[in-house]
Amino acid sequence: MKKLVALLICLMMLPILPAMAEEAEMLVVYAKVPADWTWPCVWAWSSDGTNAFAAWPGDQMEPDPANEGWYYIYLPAGMESVIINANDGGIQTDEVKIDKQSAWITVAEDKTAAVSFEAQTTGEVPAYTERYTVYAQVDASWENPGVWAWQHPSGKNAFAPWPGRTMKANANGWYSAKVPAWCNCVIINANGGAVQTADLKDLDPADLWITVAADGAVEVTYDDPTAPKAADITVYAKVPADWANPCLWAWEHPSGTNAFAGWPGEALTAGEDGWYAITVPGWINSVIINANEGSVQTTDLRVDAGKNLYVNVVSAEEATVAYEKPAE
Amino acid sequence: MRKILCILMVGILFLLTGCSGNTGNQGKKNGPVTITIWHDKEDAVIAVLQDAVKALEPDIMVAFEKKTGMTESLKLVGNDKNAAPDMYFFAHDKIGVYAEMGILTPITELLGENALAGYVPLTVKGATYKGRLYQVPLYFETLLFMYNKKYIAEKDVPATTEQLYAYMQRKTKYGHYGFVEQHSTPYYAAGWIHGFGGSLINDEGAPCLDSAEAKAALAYHKKFVDYMPGETEYATVNTLFTEGMAHATIAGPWFVPTVRAAGINVGIAPMPIVDETGLPLAPYSGIQGLHVLKVQAAQKRDAIVKVLETLMQPEVSVKLAKVSGCAPAVESCYTLEEVTADPLIMAMKQTAETAIPMPNIPEMDVMWTVAGNLLVNVNMSGQDIEPASAEAQKKALELIEAMK
Numbered sequence: 114m115k116k117l118v119a120l121l122i123c124l125m126m127l128p129i130l131p132a133m134a135e136e137a138e139m140l141v142v143y144a145k146v147p148a149d150w151t152w153p154c155v156w157a158w159s160s161d162g163t164n165a166f167a168a169w170p171g172d173q174m175e176p177d178p179a180n181e182g183w184y185y186i187y188l189p190a191g192m193e194s195v196i197i198n199a200n201d202g203g204i205q206t207d208e209v210k211i212d213k214q215s216a217w218i219t220v221a222e223d224k225t226a227a228v229s230f231e232a233q234t235t236g237e238v239p240a241y242t243e244r245y246t247v248y249a250q251v252d253a254s255w256e257n258p259g260v261w262a263w264q265h266p267s268g269k270n271a272f273a274p275w276p277g278r279t280m281k282a283n284a285n286g287w288y289s290a291k292v293p294a295w296c297n298c299v300i301i302n303a304n305g306g307a308v309q310t311a312d313l314k315d316l317d318p319a320d321l322w323i324t325v326a327a328d329g330a331v332e333v334t335y336d337d338p339t340a341p342k343a344a345d346i347t348v349y350a351k352v353p354a355d356w357a358n359p360c361l362w363a364w365e366h367p368s369g370t371n372a373f374a375g376w377p378g379e380a381l382t383a384g385e386d387g388w389y390a391i392t393v394p395g396w397i398n399s400v401i402i403n404a405n406e407g408s409v410q411t412t413d414l415r416v417d418a419g420k421n422l423y424v425n426v427v428s429a430e431e432a433t434v435a436y437e438k439p440a441e
Numbered sequence: 442m443r444k445i446l447c448i449l450m451v452g453i454l455f456l457l458t459g460c461s462g463n464t465g466n467q468g469k470k471n472g473p474v475t476i477t478i479w480h481d482k483e484d485a486v487i488a489v490l491q492d493a494v495k496a497l498e499p500d501i502m503v504a505f506e507k508k509t510g511m512t513e514s515l516k517l518v519g520n521d522k523n524a525a526p527d528m529y530f531f532a533h534d535k536i537g538v539y540a541e542m543g544i545l546t547p548i549t550e551l552l553g554e555n556a557l558a559g560y561v562p563l564t565v566k567g568a569t570y571k572g573r574l575y576q577v578p579l580y581f582e583t584l585l586f587m588y589n590k591k592y593i594a595e596k597d598v599p600a601t602t603e604q605l606y607a608y609m610q611r612k613t614k615y616g617h618y619g620f621v622e623q624h625s626t627p628y629y630a631a632g633w634i635h636g637f638g639g640s641l642i643n644d645e646g647a648p649c650l651d652s653a654e655a656k657a658a659l660a661y662h663k664k665f666v667d668y669m670p671g672e673t674e675y676a677t678v679n680t681l682f683t684e685g686m687a688h689a690t691i692a693g694p695w696f697v698p699t700v701r702a703a704g705i706n707v708g709i710a711p712m713p714i715v716d717e718t719g720l721p722l723a724p725y726s727g728i729q730g731l732h733v734l735k736v737q738a739a740q741k742r743d744a745i746v747k748v749l750e751t752l753m754q755p756e757v758s759v760k761l762a763k764v765s766g767c768a769p770a771v772e773s774c775y776t777l778e779e780v781t782a783d784p785l786i787m788a789m790k791q792t793a794e795t796a797i798p799m800p801n802i803p804e805m806d807v808m809w810t811v812a813g814n815l816l817v818n819v820n821m822s823g824q825d826i827e828p829a830s831a832e833a834q835k836k837a838l839e840l841i842e843a844m845k
Contacts (some may be wrong), residue, residue: 369670
């Protein structure tokens with residue numbers, strides 16, 4: 114009898130196994146949460162202190178279209194414990210032991226969690242798909258923005274039907290949604306799909322920030338515009354007597370963005386105290402002082418962004434950088 | 442009295458051991474011979490060599506000494522039998538300087554005229570100066586075309602420079618770059634000039650910065666530069682690639698471990714073909730190998746030959762390639778599965794068919810700075826190519842003349 118039960122269990126698992134076998138280095142966690150738990154996430158770790166994600170509340174779960182009310186997420190193999198949370202981490206379960214196995218977790222209204230290591234969903238587990246995040250900041254007239262994503266030229270859609278996946282509202286005023294990495298085109302829409310941007314095509318599978326105006330015009334960047342920006346700084350420099358008309362060349366590493374249009378950069382202004390000075394954007398973190406129309410220069414000097422600089426140039430090979438004015 | 446004794450003892454010790462550098466016995470007919478090899482390599486590379494020469498013990502003991510500032514030290518003591526090493530292990534590009542100084546022995550005098558039969562032609566070319574062989578190559582490196590498989594499928598890797606340009610036009614947007622390289626660094630830009638049939642300097646030591654080929658390359662290259670960041674120093678380019686902000690780059694094999702550690706699924710592809718010439722971008726190559734100091738060669742000839750022959754074995758070359766991330770210098774290694782199964786090594790072997798060894802002539806020393814300034818003037822300051830090239834050529838000629 115036991116053998117028969119085991120055989121039956123194996124047969125029941127067959128539809129699930131192929132997809133899971135392909136992801137030998139991963140396990141899948143399913144969760145069913147109360148109705149008022151929005152945008153459920155998983156925080157996962159192993160007993161050696163390894164966390165699956167960089168920061169709380171972890172990574173967002175995907176709804177399984179074949180199993181209403183169930184969300185899933187792939188985790189690195191070796192994860193031993195999870196916490197299911199939602200509402201931007203505002204509500205959560207206690208630790209749920211999964212012991213490096215795929216698991217199905219049902220969360221009750223009182224936040225208690227029941228875990229099963231046997232499939233509680235039907236059909237195949239959706240195959241693992243890398244995803245990137247599309248962020249959108251939309252005009253106030255655009256309500257409940259969503260993202261429509263597809264692959265060109267196959268025309269394969271990520272989220273049928275139109276208007277696609279509703280975006281999550283974040284505390285910083287941006288909305289976000291995860292999109293499969295195979296999508297290279299998106300549209301941001303709102304008001305139930307009544308307003309939309311033009312097609313944004315030929316995108317990289319990388320996190321993307323889209324600012325949408327009322328008329329649907331967009332600004333797009335892969336550089337996080339919500340990251341803190343530094344205020345302007347002043348670069349002071351002292352140079353050898355034979356360094357005429359010193360200039361500053363400055364850029365941001367690693368983007369390679371220059372502060373000035375062309376070499377040798379901008380001239381510094383002579384001050385009464387012997388220090389030349391120039392004001393530049395605070396995001397620069399690399400400078401070269403040069404002179405004599407760029408024919409003499411320091412080496413690349415890596416500096417802290419956002420701080421005034423005092424560069425004392427002794428020679429082309431020797432220069433010191435300080436963040437406070439050196440004593441005379 | 443004690444002071445006099447001390448001075449005498451120090452003097453005797455000085456005479457017995459030599460003042461520095463080569464502490465091995467110089468002319469002993471019997472007993473163990475010590476061969477000293479200076480190098481600048483990482484421990485893993487030297488461990489392979491050390492392991493190989495163990496078979497020569499106890500008759501021949503080989504001492505590997507890591508030297509900082511080795512190239513300058515060799516200029517100072519290369520002719521001093523008390524201070525010079527017996528050999529040094531370094532890239533080939535200083536051969537001309539040392540050969541002109543008269544401190545190197547041609548390896549054919551030790552190993553015969555066919556010493557490098559069966560070596561990759563690129564490495565033989567690099568080891569040759571004025572028709573004579575001065576190096577036993579062990580392995581070589583070339584720059585490689587690398588791409589991020591997250592962004593570019595293998596079938597879509599640009600095969601020609603025009604395909605690369607179209608890709609850059611299409612994908613350089615929103616803060617990402619289709620392709621980045623150190624566009625204003627001569628070591629990297631030389632590949633483009635070679636792709637137009639030009640060079641920075643010819644075999645006779647004459648600069649070629651104002652040649653039609655070099656100017657055509659600069660003009661053509663500039664349109665690619667326009668789709669790259671303004672600043673492309675080494676760290677910037679590498680970080681753009683490792684952070685996924687650039688789809689493709691040109692870099693050396695030494696960069697691959699860093700790329701992989703950053704989680705990038707990196708692919709290696711052949712250098713694009715320049716549409717206008719039908720030639721591939723042909724980067725410089727560095728050939729690492731052993732060089733024998735003339736001042737020691739006569740007295741320790743037999744031991745030096747045995748050490749060289751031991752280290753020339755293909756299996757040593759394969760082990761070195763694996764720990765250095767470079768490619769073996771011996772052709773027969775490329776029939777071994779452990780080599781053919783390594784895509785990085787095979788990509789370097791393929792690139793070696795068109796790569797150019799870094800010039801090993803003394804005049805090249807001045808070209809790095811002059812060519813670098815020319816590239817900055819054209820690519821970053823927007824100067825016209827004609828006057829900028831003419832000025833750079835004039836400067837290079839002046840500096841070479843001053844060198845003489």
